[in-house]
Amino acid sequence: MDSLNLFPSEKASPASTDSAWSVLEVTMRAKQLVEGGLGTLWVRGEVTGFKKYPSGHWYFSLRDTQAQIKCMMWQTDNRRMKPPEEGTQVFVAARPTVWEEKGELRLTVKQLIPTKTGGTWQLKLDQARAALQKDGLLDPGRKRRLPAYPLRIAVVTSIEGAALQDIISVIGRRWPSVELLVVPTRVQGEEAEGDICAALALVNRVPDLDLVIVGRGGGSREDLWAFNTESVARAVAALGVPVISAVGHETDISLTDLVADLRAPTPSAAAEAAVPDREAVSGMVGELARRIAQGLTRRTSVIAERLDRAGDRLHGSVVSLSDRAGARVAQLAAQLDALSPLRVLQRGYAVARGDDGQVLTRRAQFPPGREFRLTVQDGDVRGAAK
Amino acid sequence: MTERPSFRDELTRLESIVRQMEADELDLDKALELFEEGVRRLKAARELLSESDLKVKRVLEAADGTLRTRDLDR
Structure with a gap:
């Protein structure tokens, strides 16, 4: 050999x-x-x-x-x-x-x-993924945090699809104070790739946007294909605000999913991730209201002692209010307002303050000649101690 | 388009009010002031939370490239 x-x-x-x-x-x-x-x-x-x-x-x-x-x-x-x-x-x-x-x-x-x-598609997918990887677009460090309380969300999907209806229904239930801007696009067929890119470019021109959802419902591999193209993936990566991608069902993972800030398994799941839950936030706000009421109760305890039974009633009602921690925020806020010490003035009590604004609550604070301001229901009266 | 204070800012301010009101050195005047502000902000938060009509609009691009929105027919 x-x-x-x-x-x-x-x-x-x-x-x-x-x-x-x-x-x-x-x-x-x-x-x-x-x-x-x-x-x-x-x-x-x-x-x-x-x-x-x-x-x-x-x-x-x-x-x-x-x-x-x-x-x-x-x-x-x-x-x-x-x-x-x-x-x-x-x-x-x-x-x-x-x-x-x-x-x-x-x-x-x-x-x-x-x-x-698979065939040519698999090849194209591999090539597109490699190109995105090379440019760092698949880097996990690129992923941005989603806004906690978005006000304006853009949705890029078909105007006719079930995906849009699912998103509208979930966001309407969880956090309806948001403004949803739909940017319609074809999501399958030969025109879909260019259409989605154009829609995403338009989204980038919408002012004051907090979040974007892009995607579509389930379908065959052919149907979902546009979301596996390099150009759509790059258009998603170029969005100026955080983006959630939801393409097809749980088992479908597209290139768009890989470049988005969050991949949701379905359009409904994307909507869930996009907004907070109103019930949970209501509970949180209720807790803040309770602690504010409690804080004031502690501050007013000195005055409450000096006020007679009416004062005791004020104190008592604020305390009983704090006990109802789970009460709806609506009722709580209204009651808090009614219980404001300024409202007490409407019932005939007055608050005396010195020139420096300090509340005068003791005899010792009224030496003869001491000038003070008396705050009553509709304004201040000036006076002096004898 | 619409300008609204961020809900996150409202909550952050409410949390700061709670912390100040729970601090020992606060005088009554300041407590009253914070309480009034707290009630105002709680009302605003409640209003936002009670909104029930989701606004859904369609974005349209005019021939000259300007964007406008129209209520989406649902």
Whole structure:
């Protein structure tokens, strides 16, 4: 074998029988030329003559209208796959080689994708994902926090789809004080890709926007395809405000999902993530109201002691108010307002203050001649102690 | 388009009022003032929370490129 040279000069001329090649030498040299010259390729063709051997290795041919080539796929590469059906169009990632024993050119297949279910799409997806990755658009560090209480949300989806109705219904129930701006777009078909990009570009011109939801309901892989295109993914990444992507069902993950600040499994879930829950926030505000009332109760306790039974009633009602922590904010705020000490003035009490605004509550604070302001129901009266 | 104070700012201010009112050194005048402000802000928060009609609009682009909105037919 040490005589084997890829370009042996002594064998360049076919003239002499003395320098005849062995069969092995020819096949070995062809193998080296093929492997060195072609590398790994994607090849498209129709499966024919498929056989699975007991070892688990697959043998078949790929053909088109004018040629065919033998293929083999090792068990280690095909074990998670279903065998392709006879006659199906496939893409294979394969390394061309020469099989010395039979003197045959063949493909060692590493990956096989039926064109019907993946094919060019899978290739395009892989390429698009690689391009986005290269530009850092899939970097988790890019993801922004969603606003806690958005006021204005844009929704980019089909005006006719169930997705829009789901989003409107969920946000209407959870946080209806928001303004929802719908930017309609086609979400499937050949026009969808350009349409979605245009809609997203328009969204970027809407003022005072807090959040964007982009997506559509479930569908076939073809239906969801626009959301797997590089241009749509880049348009999503270019949005100036946080964006939630919701494409299809739980199991569908699109490129758009990967570049968005949040991926929601469905449009309804996107709406849930977009806004807070009104009931929970009401509870929180109720708690703040209770603590404000309590804070005032402590401050007014000195005055409350000096006021007679009416004062006791004020104190008592504020305390009983604090006990009803779960009460609705609406009632609480109204009651708090009614219980304001300024309202007490309407019932005939007055507050005395010094020139510096300090509340005067003790005899000692009224030396003869001391001037003070008396705040009554409709304003201040000036006076002096005798 | 509409300008509204952020709900988050309202809540942050209410929390700050609560903290001040729960501090020991606060004098009554200041407490009254904070209480009045608190009631006002609680009312505003309640109003926002009680809004029940979701506004849904469709964004339209005019020929000259300006944006406007129209109520969405639902």
